[in-house]
Amino acid sequence: MEGIGKIYNLFSNNVKSIAKLLIVSLLVALFEVIGVVAIMPFISVASDFGNIMEEEYLSFFYIYFGFSSDLYFVIALGSILILFYLFKGFFNIYYYANLAKISRGQYSIIATEIFKNFLNRKYIDFLDQSNASLTKSIVTEAQGVTTTFVSFFLIMSELLVLILIISIMLYQNFLASLIVFLILIANVILIKKTISKKINAQGVEREKFQKEFFSSINTSFGNFKISKLSLNPKIILKKFRTSNLGFTEAQIKFETLVHIPRVILETLGFSVVIILVLYLLIQNNNSIVDSMPIITMFVLGLYRLLPAVNRIITNYNNIEFYSKSLDIVLDEINHPIEEKSEKNVVFSKKIVLENINFSYKDKLILNNVSFTINKGEKIAFIGASGSGKSTLADIIMGLHTLESGNFLVDENQLNNLNINGWRSKIGYIPQNIYLFEGTVLENIAFGRIVDEKKARAALKSANILEFLELNHEGINTQVGDFGVKLSGGQKQRVAIARAIYGNPEVLILDEATSALDESIERKVMSEIYQIAKNKTLIVVAHRLSTIKDCDKVYLVKDKKVRLIETNNN
Numbered sequence: 001m002e003g004i005g006k007i008y009n010l011f012s013n014n015v016k017s018i019a020k021l022l023i024v025s026l027l028v029a030l031f032e033v034i035g036v037v038a039i040m041p042f043i044s045v046a047s048d049f050g051n052i053m054e055e056e057y058l059s060f061f062y063i064y065f066g067f068s069s070d071l072y073f074v075i076a077l078g079s080i081l082i083l084f085y086l087f088k089g090f091f092n093i094y095y096y097a098n099l100a101k102i103s104r105g106q107y108s109i110i111a112t113e114i115f116k117n118f119l120n121r122k123y124i125d126f127l128d129q130s131n132a133s134l135t136k137s138i139v140t141e142a143q144g145v146t147t148t149f150v151s152f153f154l155i156m157s158e159l160l161v162l163i164l165i166i167s168i169m170l171y172q173n174f175l176a177s178l179i180v181f182l183i184l185i186a187n188v189i190l191i192k193k194t195i196s197k198k199i200n201a202q203g204v205e206r207e208k209f210q211k212e213f214f215s216s217i218n219t220s221f222g223n224f225k226i227s228k229l230s231l232n233p234k235i236i237l238k239k240f241r242t243s244n245l246g247f248t249e250a251q252i253k254f255e256t257l258v259h260i261p262r263v264i265l266e267t268l269g270f271s272v273v274i275i276l277v278l279y280l281l282i283q284n285n286n287s288i289v290d291s292m293p294i295i296t297m298f299v300l301g302l303y304r305l306l307p308a309v310n311r312i313i314t315n316y317n318n319i320e321f322y323s324k325s326l327d328i329v330l331d332e333i334n335h336p337i338e339e340k341s342e343k344n345v346v347f348s349k350k351i352v353l354e355n356i357n358f359s360y361k362d363k364l365i366l367n368n369v370s371f372t373i374n375k376g377e378k379i380a381f382i383g384a385s386g387s388g389k390s391t392l393a394d395i396i397m398g399l400h401t402l403e404s405g406n407f408l409v410d411e412n413q414l415n416n417l418n419i420n421g422w423r424s425k426i427g428y429i430p431q432n433i434y435l436f437e438g439t440v441l442e443n444i445a446f447g448r449i450v451d452e453k454k455a456r457a458a459l460k461s462a463n464i465l466e467f468l469e470l471n472h473e474g475i476n477t478q479v480g481d482f483g484v485k486l487s488g489g490q491k492q493r494v495a496i497a498r499a500i501y502g503n504p505e506v507l508i509l510d511e512a513t514s515a516l517d518e519s520i521e522r523k524v525m526s527e528i529y530q531i532a533k534n535k536t537l538i539v540v541a542h543r544l545s546t547i548k549d550c551d552k553v554y555l556v557k558d559k560k561v562r563l564i565e566t567n568n569n
Contacts, residue, residue, distance in 0.1 A: 144325025209246030356405030435483030
């Protein structure tokens with residue numbers, strides 16, 4: 001029941017379509033039962049025309065439609081049954097097509113909701129999750145949820161088939177049918193207590209190893225050069241193989257366990273029929289001719305009953321196997337997000353950070369920090385690795401929520417109402433530049449409206465447009481995944497163009513040139529200072545040569561920020 005509630009939570013936006021589908025599924029079940037029941041009178045009259053007049057409803061139709069020949073009546077009855085089975089087949093196709101449409105459409109909605117939640121999370125929450133975990137939630141776990149949805153509907157349909165067939169069997173022969181029903185119930189309970197429990201455990205194993213599987217892939221591709229230089233690539237392969245084998249083993253066990261109920265039920269079904277025949281032989285002095293209607297009913301009933309029970313168990317096991325997916329997806333969708341609006345921020349005077357404190361995972365990073373940045377100033381933050389320089393840059397960009405203190409822009413406090421307005425004024429060049437597989441234009445305009453004129457202007461300012469047009473395909477140059485088709489300096493200039501594409505008022509460099517050699521770094525920094533001539537520039541660096549043209553230099557040390565002398569002062 002808990003799983004049904006979770007499925008409802010995830011599919012509640014599509015209640016009307018699901019309600020219609022539920023009605024269709026009930027009709028499918030009804031047609032299935034009619035298909036089983038209707039064949040019995042046809043076999044009866046086909047084997048003995050005399051049975052036509054013995055069955056009240058058959059004799060009514062025989063007389064009402066004025067049949068003159070028993071053979072013609074049987075042919076007509078058979079033709080009607082064929083048309084019914086054709087209709088039933090097309091109706092089933094319609095049902096499964098709609099089930100697929102709703103479930104796959106809902107997968108798209110769920111995956112989008114998870115991705116939307118990721119994009120709107122607090123930056124600090126994003127840091128706490130690996131890329132592999134996020135990817136797995138969107139690709140695999142959302143798919144697992146749709147599997148549970150489909151399984152739930154198939155269970156509902158088969159349950160109705162089960163109830164109707166058992167009701168008919170109980171009506172025909174109460175005691176024998178009750179015994180069969182109780183035997184089936186006992187087996188289902190036994191299967192649930194043993195096999196379903198093991199399947200649930202394999203679902204947990206599947207989730208664990210698949211997470212490691214995605215992590216191994218992302219780690220190796222993200223460090224491909226290091227992988228190539230590794231003296232022992234077998235170590236990298238071993239980690240992948242371990243997670244892959246663990247995931248595969250969980251799938252093998254699941255796919256094996258899920259077929260066991262069918263084998264048990266088939267064995268049970270044939271055993272019941274054989275025992276019934278033997279019982280009737282003993283009861284009727286070695287003859288079962290008079291008992292053939294009962295035997296036929298049981299054979300036909302079990303013919304449809306056993307697959308129904310098997311499908312119920314199989315789909316229940318699917319829900320058990322992917323139950324972890326329901327929990328993961330619900331957690332991801334309901335994860336707290338930033339509360340924010342698009343209120344504009346005016347920056348014409350200064351940025352003030354006053355007595356701010358910030359901790360990460362209960363570790364104090366910045367303690368009672370205060371400083372002012374005037375509009376148009378060129379500011380640098382230096383300090384040892386891990387001193388909090390990059391964290392300070394993140395705070396200035398509005399990516400972290402302060403524990404205490406004030407963050408003011410032109411004496412206006414930054415908060416959830418205006419933080420997006422502030423972020424829109426910032427251009428950012430990180431230390432680790434990520435260029436995705438696509439064109440230079442697509443990489444520059446990432447997350448914004450594409451404007452070729454603005455892109456060319458940004459590339460020209462970054463001093464790379466001419467190179468791209470002479471040696472490649474201009475703004476349509478393919479950069480390759482991680483920008484592998486460009487040199488380090490070229491990637492840097494594309495990153496600069498991306499940062500200034502939206503004409504930001506504040507430009508922040510976070511160790512942006514630390515990977516370049518000094519001669520290229522000097523040239524790139526000279527270009528950046530020229531670009532930022534009319535902007536506020538904030539540089540996070542460890543090389544003093546990078547910050548020689550800054551107006552102010554702050555040292556970040558021992559959780560404090562203090563102003564130090566520069567060549568300009």
